[in-house]
Amino acid sequence: MIRKKIDAKNTLIKTKDFPSILLSKSGHRVLLGIGGNIGDVVRRFEHLFHYFKRSSFLHVIETAPIVKNPPFGYTEQGDFYNSLLLIETFLSPTALLRYILRVEKVFGRKRLFKDGPRTLDIDIIFYENVKMETKELTLPHPGWRERESVLIPLSMMKGNIQWSMKHL
DSSP states (O other): OEEEEOSSSOEEEEOSSSSEEOOOOSSEEEEEEEEEOSSOHHHHHHHHHHHHHTOSSEEEEEEOOEEEEOOOSSOSSOOEEEEEEEEEESSOHHHHHHHHHHHHHHTTOOOOSTTOOOSOEEEEEEETTOOEEOSSOEESOTTGGGOHHHHHHHHTOOSOOGGGTTTO
């Protein structure tokens, strides 16, 4: 594992699977944001990567480096680790949301309160260039443009993710 300070608040972390570029297959392209601040989050990200590699519901195309950064919203908690995964899936946005909520539970996620500490958080940042707003899901993810936890890893991704931003 390699750690590098980006600035006073943020640290870049590279592991054997973050960053990675894999072969594209087919399906809808989706950018997922992952985060957590309870336990060994970097190791959990590695386990998540391999869990997703075995999944029949999605295919990982690329991962970004991991960024360690301070919390926002509820700030009386430990720093977060965040990264991005570019995936392909045949699931609809709402079916993908249901799937990732189940995955969060598999990895020990408990929703205690808004912006609280968590073992794993998975957000759909972009689903191709789909725009939608329902009670359960807003696409693209609101506030992504203001979050260093998205912008820093996004700036370091090598793959073609311009599709996700061309209509925003």
